[in-house]
Amino acid sequence: MPNVTHSCTPFPGQKPGTSGLRKKTRVFMEPGYLEAFVQSIFNAIVGASGKTFVVGGDGRFFNAEAIQTILRMAAANGASRVIVGQDGLLSTPAASNLIRQRGADGGLILSASHNPGGLDADFGLKYNTANGGPAPEGLTEKLYAETQRIAEYQTLDTDDIDLAQIGVSQLNGMVVEIVDPVADYAALMRQLFDFDRIRTLISEGFTLRFDAMHAVTGPYAKAILEDELGAPEGSVINAVPSVDFGKGHPDPNPIWAKPLVDLVMSSAAPDFAAASDGDGDRNMILGRSIYVTPSDSLAVLAANAHLAPGYDNGLAGVARSMPTSTAVDRVADALSIECFETPTGWKFFGNLLDVGRITLCGEESAGTGSDHVREKDGLWAVLLWLNILAVRKTSVHEIMQDHWRTYGRNYYSRHDYEAVDSAKAAQMMAELIERLPDLPGAAAGVYVVASADQFSYHDPVDGSVSENQGIRVQFEDGSRGVVRLSGTGTDNATIRVYLERFIPKDGDLDMETQTALQGIAEAMAHITRLPEICDRQAPDVMT
Ligand code: VG1
Ligand code: CO
Numbered sequence: 001m002p003n004v005t006h007s008c009t010p011f012p013g014q015k016p017g018t019s020g021l022r023k024k025t026r027v028f029m030e031p032g033y034l035e036a037f038v039q040s041i042f043n044a045i046v047g048a049s050g051k052t053f054v055v056g057g058d059g060r061f062f063n064a065e066a067i068q069t070i071l072r073m074a075a076a077n078g079a080s081r082v083i084v085g086q087d088g089l090l091s092t093p094a095a096s097n098l099i100r101q102r103g104a105d106g107g108l109i110l111s112a113s114h115n116p117g118g119l120d121a122d123f124g125l126k127y128n129t130a131n132g133g134p135a136p137e138g139l140t141e142k143l144y145a146e147t148q149r150i151a152e153y154q155t156l157d158t159d160d161i162d163l164a165q166i167g168v169s170q171l172n173g174m175v176v177e178i179v180d181p182v183a184d185y186a187a188l189m190r191q192l193f194d195f196d197r198i199r200t201l202i203s204e205g206f207t208l209r210f211d212a213m214h215a216v217t218g219p220y221a222k223a224i225l226e227d228e229l230g231a232p233e234g235s236v237i238n239a240v241p242s243v244d245f246g247k248g249h250p251d252p253n254p255i256w257a258k259p260l261v262d263l264v265m266s267s268a269a270p271d272f273a274a275a276s277d278g279d280g281d282r283n284m285i286l287g288r289s290i291y292v293t294p295s296d297s298l299a300v301l302a303a304n305a306h307l308a309p310g311y312d313n314g315l316a317g318v319a320r321s322m323p324t325s326t327a328v329d330r331v332a333d334a335l336s337i338e339c340f341e342t343p344t345g346w347k348f349f350g351n352l353l354d355v356g357r358i359t360l361c362g363e364e365s366a367g368t369g370s371d372h373v374r375e376k377d378g379l380w381a382v383l384l385w386l387n388i389l390a391v392r393k394t395s396v397h398e399i400m401q402d403h404w405r406t407y408g409r410n411y412y413s414r415h416d417y418e419a420v421d422s423a424k425a426a427q428m429m430a431e432l433i434e435r436l437p438d439l440p441g442a443a444a445g446v447y448v449v450a451s452a453d454q455f456s457y458h459d460p461v462d463g464s465v466s467e468n469q470g471i472r473v474q475f476e477d478g479s480r481g482v483v484r485l486s487g488t489g490t491d492n493a494t495i496r497v498y499l500e501r502f503i504p505k506d507g508d509l510d511m512e513t514q515t516a517l518q519g520i521a522e523a524m525a526h527i528t529r530l531p532e533i534c535d536r537q538a539p540d541v542m543t
Contacts, residue, residue, distance in 0.1 A: 001156055001157070001158065001172050003076045003154050003155070003156060004076070004154070004155050004156060004157050005152050005153070005154055006032065006035065006152060006153055006155065007151060007152045008032040008035060008036040008039075008150060008151065008152060008153055009032075009036070009150075009151075010036075010147060010148050010149055010150050010151070011033065011036055011037075011147060011150075018140060018487055019126050019127060019128075019134040019135035019136075019139075019140050019143075019347055020109075020124055020125055020126025020127065020134070021037050021124060021125055021126070022112050022113075022115065022122060022123070022124040022488055023122070023123060023124070024120070024121070024122060024123070025060075025061055025062050025117070025118065025119055025120070025121055025122060025123040026119065026120070027123075028062060028066070028123040028125075029062060029065075032153070034066055034069055034125070035069060035073065035153045035155065036147070036150050036153060037125060037147065038069065038070055038073050038108070038125070038153070039073065039077075039146075039150055039152075039153035039154065040143060040146035040147045040150050041108065041127045041143060041146075042073070042074075042077045043146045043150070044127075044139060044142040044143040044145075044146045045105075045106065045127075045139070047077065047078070048074055048077035048078055048079040049077065049078035049079070050078065050079070050080050051079050051080060051104075051105040051106070052079070052080060052081040052082070052083070052102065052103070052104040052105055053074060053079060053081075053082050053083070053104055053105060053106055053107055053108060054082075054083045054084075054090070054095050054098045054099045054102065054104050054106075054107035054108075055067055055070055055071070055074075055082050055083070055084045055085075055088075055090075055107065055108045055109075055110075056084060056085035056088060056089055056090025056094075056095050056098075056107075056109065056110070056181065057088055057089070057090065057109060057110025057111050057216075057279070058089070058091070058092075058110065058111040058113075058117075058215055058216040058241070058278045058279040058280070059087070059088065059089050059215070059216055059241035059242070059243065060110075060111070060112065060117030060118070060121075060123065060243055060244070060245065060278065061117050061118045061119055061121070061123070061243040061244060062119075062123050063088050063089075063110050063243070064087070064088045064163060066110050066123075066125070067084065067088045067110065067163065068160045068161065069155070070082075070108055071084070071161055071171060071174075071176060072155045072156045072158060072171070073153065073154060073155050073156075074174060075156055075171040075172045075173070075174040076154040076155045076156045076172070077154050078174075079174050080174060080175065081174065081175040081176075081177060082174060082175070082176055082177070083098060083102060083104065083177045083179055084163060084176065084177065084178050084179070085098075085178075085179060085180075085181035086163065086164065086166055086178055086179065086180055086181055087163055087164055087181075088110075088163050089181045089216055089219070089241065090109070090181050090216075091181070091185070091216045091217055091220060091279055091280030091281070091378075091379075092109055092111060092113075092279040092280055092281040092375045092376075093185070093280060093281055093369070093373050093375045093376070093377035093378070093379070093380065094181055094182070094184070094185040094220070094280070095107050095109050095128065095132075095375075096128060096132035096133065096373040096374050096375040097132065097184055097185055097188055097372075097373045098179070098184055099128060099130065099131075099132040100131070100132040100373065100374070101184055103130075104130065105130055106127060106128055106129050106130060107127070107128040107132075108125060108126075108127055108128075109125070109126050109127075109128060109279070110123070110124065110125050111124050111125075111126070111216075111278055111279035112124035112278065113277055113278050113279050113281070113282070113488070114249070114250055114251035114252070114256075114277040114278050114282060115249075115251075115278070115488075116244070116245060116247075116248070116249050116250070117243060117244050117245050117250075117278065118243065118244035118247070121244065127139075127143070128374070128375075131350060131354055131374050132373055132374035132375065133346065133347060133349075133350040133353075133374030133375065134345070134346055134347040134350070134374075134375070135347065136347055136350060136351075137347070137464060137466060138464075156171070156172055158171065158172070161176055162178075163178060164178075165178060166178050166179065166180060181219065181220075182219055182220050182223045182224075185220060186220070186223055186224055186228070188372060188373075189224060189379070189380065189383055191309075191310060192308060192309065192310030192311075192372060192380070192383070192384075193308050193309065193310065193383045193384065193386075193387045194308065194309055194387055194390065194391075195228065195229060197387065197390040197391065198229050198383070198386045198387060198390045199228075199229050199230050200390070201386070201389065201390040201393075202229055202230050202231055203230055206271050206272070206389070206390075207235075207270035207271050207272070208225070208231055208235055208270050208271060208272040208273065208274075208386070209235060209236075209237060209260065209263065209270045209272075209273040209274075210225055210231075210235060210236045210237070210273070210274050210275070210276075210382065211237050211238055211252070211257055211259075211260045211273070211274070211275035211276075212236060212237070212238050212239045212241075212275075212276060213238050213245060213246075213248060213250040213251075213252065213256075213257065213275055213276065213277065213278070214238045214240065214241060214242045214245040214246035214248060214250065215238075215241055215245050215250040215276070215277065215278045215279070215280070216241050216278065216279055216280045217276040217280040217378060217379055218236065218238065218239035218240055218241050219239070219241070220280065220379055221236045221239065221276075221379060221382075222236050222239050224379065224383070225382075229386075245278060250277050250278040251277055251278075251282070252274075252275035252276055252277050252282050252283060252284035252366055252378070253284060253366060253541075253543045254284075254291055254543060255541050255542075255543065257275045257284055260273055260275055260284075260286065261286065261291060264286045264287065264288060264289060264290070264291075265289055269288040269289060270288070271287065271288060271389075271395065271396075272286070272287055272385070272386065272389065272396060273286040273287070274286065274378075274381075274382045274385070276378030276379060276382075277366070277378065280377075280378050280379065281346075281367060281369075281375050281376040281377060281378055282365070282366040282367055282376065282378050283297075283366055283367075283368060283377075283378035283379075283381040283382060284366055285297050285381065285382070285385055285396070286396070287395055287396020287397050287399075287400075288395060288396065288397060289397065290396055290397045290400060292396065292400060293325070293364075293412050293413075293513075294324070294362065294363065294364050294365065294366045294367070294368065295320070295324050295325035295327050295328070295362075295364050295410060295412050296325070296327055296400065296403070296410070296412070297362070297368060297381065297385075298318075298320060298324065298327070298328045298360070298361075298362035298368050299325075299327035299328040299330070299331050299403065299407070299410075300388075300399060300400070300403050301360060301362075301368060301381065301384055301385070301388075302315060302318050302328050302331045302332065302335070302360050303331045303334075303335075303403065303406075303407075304388045304392070304399075305359070305360060305370075305384065305388075307387060307388050307391040307392070308384055308387040308388070310370075310372065311359065311360075311370070314335070314337075315335065315337055315358075315359040315360055316337065316338075316356050316357060316358055316359045317332070317337045317338035317339065317340065317352070317357050317358040317359065318331070318332050318337065318338070318339050318340070318358055318359070318360050318361060319339065319340035319341070319342055319349055319352055319358045319360075319361040319362075320339070320340075320341060320342070320361065320362055320363065320364075321341075321342055321343065321344045321345070321348070321362075321363040321364065321365075322341050322342065322343060322344065322455050322457075322469060322470060322472065322482065323344060323363075323364050323414070323470065323482045323484065323496070323498040324362060324363050324364040325364065325410040325412040325500045326410060326480070326500070326502070327407065327409075327410040327412075328362070330407040330408065330410075331407060334406075334407070338357065338358070340352055340357070340358060340460070341457075342361075342457055343455065343457045343466050343469035343470070344363065344365075344469065344470065344484065344487070345487070346363070346367065346369070346374075346375055346376055348457065348459070348466070349361040349369075349374075350374055351459055351460075351461035351462055352460075352461060353370075353371045353374060354374075354461070355461050356371070357460070357461070358371070359371050362376070363376070364412070364414060364498065365414075366378075368380075368381040369381075401509070404505065404509045405505055405509070406505065407505065408502060408503060408504040408505045408507070409502070409503050409505075409507075409509050410500055410501070410502050410503075411500065411501045411502075411503065411511065411513055411516040411517055412498075412499065412500050412501075412513070412517075413498075413499050413513055413514060413517050413542055413543065414496055414497070414498050414499070414542070414543050415496070415497045415498075415499065415521065415539035415541075415542050416486075416494055416495070416496055416497075416539055416540055416541040416542075416543075417494065417495040417496075417497070417530065417534065417536050417539055417540060418489070418491070418494050418540040418541065419489075419491045419492045419493075419494070419540075420492055420493045420494065420495055420534050420536065421492060421493070421534070422492050422493045424493075424533055424534045424535070425485055425492075425493035425495055425534060426485075426493070427533055428495070428528060428529065428530055428533040428534055429471070429483075429485060431529065431533070432471060432483070432527070432528055432529070433454060433471070436452045436453060436454065436471070439452040439473065439527065440452060442527075444522070444523035444524075444526040444527050445519055445522050445523050445526065446519055446523075447475045447476070447477070447479065447519060447520060447523040448475060448476045449473055449474070449475060449476075449527070450474045450475055450476045451472075451473075451474045452471065452472065452473045452474070452527075453471070453472055454467070454468060454469075454470070454471055454472075455469040455470050455471070455472055456468070456469060457469055469484070470482055470483065470484030471483050471484065473524065473527060475520070475523070477501075477502075478502045479500060479501040479502060479520050480498075480499075480500040480501075480520075481497065481498065481499055481500070481520055481523065481524040481527070482496075482497070482498040482500075483495065483496065483497050483498070483524065483528055483530075484496055495530065495534065497521075497524050497528070497530070497539070499517045499520045499521055499524065500517075500520070501516055501517055501519075501520055503516075514542065
């Protein structure tokens with residue numbers, strides 16, 4: 001069957017420095033748009049010829065159609081094998097695992113993560129490399145260059161492949177292998193965690209609820225939590241992936257997973273509850289009458305990971321993204337292990353994981369993970385928590401109290417200002433950057449600035465430097481404010497302001513979070529001049 005060459009135009013959609021593309025679904029569906037991006041990926045990796053790829057997505061609207069396009073193009077570009085999750089489904093961490101297990105050259109993952117799905121919502125595609133992680137900056141630069149000069153793409157004129165049928169078929173000489181999306185991932189989890197112990201905990205009456213938010217983790221959570229670990233049927237809710245995520249917003253935080261938070265705050269609360277996002281890489285952890293912030297969760301997991309078989313040798317080191325609270329730094333200090341501060345985005349953990357400098361890492365945006373894959377992993381975090389609870393035989397609430405009594409508490413919240421006029425957001429950042437040298441010593445309410453800078457990261461493994469990664473304001477009492485622009489929004493600019501206040505272990509550990517942070521929020525408003533420049537008085541979302 002002959003290849004078909006179509007011409008296409010370079011497109012402005014790709015942002016430099018990002019490993020994927022996130023756009024409105026209708027944009028992705030424009031003739032030649034997805035194709036131009038896929039061909040740009042193949043060009044950036046110097047051809048697909050002879051290569052093996054993993055392909056799958058979170059099941060959102062256009063997932064299956066996009067996979068058919070990718071399969072045709074991979075075959076036309078000479079790929080030798082493509083491994084696809086049944087029905088086109090693969091969670092992001094499961095895709096990362098498959099790439100590694102099967103020694104694939106890379107993977108194309110279809111998802112816009114926690115953004116809503118549907119014809120009038122969002123779609124995305126990203127490329128992961130052979131280590132299973134998001135493309136590093138060197139490759140994303142090449143990819144960007146390719147998107148700017150792409151002129152034609154290669155495809156085939158063929159019928160669709162049946163994605164529902166597990167097994168092997170051929171597409172113009174390329175092997176298409178449809179696999180169970182859950183099996184290899186579940187096997188990995190079985191190696192890392194003490195399933196017997198968790199099963200015993202559950203059989204003794206420990207109750208849990210997992211909200212898959214109508215997204216990709218449904219089948220994974222059902223298979224592992226219910227079928228294997230014995231949680232009663234119904235413990236996993238919203239478990240069937242749907243193309244529009246039940247018209248919801250599959251973002252596991254107290255805003256978008258509010259019913260779950262309401263449940264744990266009610267008299268019907270289970271002992272443990274959790275949720276994951278569209279593509280299964282994020283997690284939210286809850287206990288009876290308690291919400292665990294992602295930054296605290298990372299710190300607790302670091303302090304207790306040795307209780308799970310996969311980590312019983314201890315941790316090589318830990319890492320957190322810059323805006324993530326410094327709670328984990330205190331644990332690393334106590335364990336005498338290294339703690340790295342990286343820019344936002346999972347790709348920056350890859351090198352540290354690859355060379356064994358770190359074992360655990362995480363971000364304030366509900367991402368936690370380890371060296372088992374090269375993506376953050378929602379269900380993995382849930383299982384590690386369950387393993388810890390099964391060993392310590394105490395409540396989530398008690399684990400948190402105990403943690404704060406040992407290390408002190410980092411009150412933490414992120415305030416998001418969404419759909420801000422892009423020019424105004426840029427102006428606010430530019431003016432702030434100009435004022436940075438004058439900030440140290442300046443008073444903002446009761447807070448005094450100790451230091452202020454623009455974060456740039458020097459990768460200790462490959463020596464690369466990533467600049468302009470957000471603004472850090474350190475206050476004299478150890479509190480901190482961070483401001484940066486989102487790189488994943490699809491609607492104008494999103495400004496994120498991150499607030500952190502440290503209270504030592506003998507201080508007040510039981511304040512309401514927003515109350516504890518109000519002074520820092522005011523100080524940051526004063527310093528950034530966000531309310532005046534962007535004409536916003538309050539954030540749209542506080543997590
Ligand atoms: C957000 C989060 C960041 C995360 C990224 C991708 O980025 O803040 O921590 O790595 O989403 O997460 P930004 O640039 O919008 O702040 V996901 O679940 O899309 O893979
Ligand atoms: Co995600």
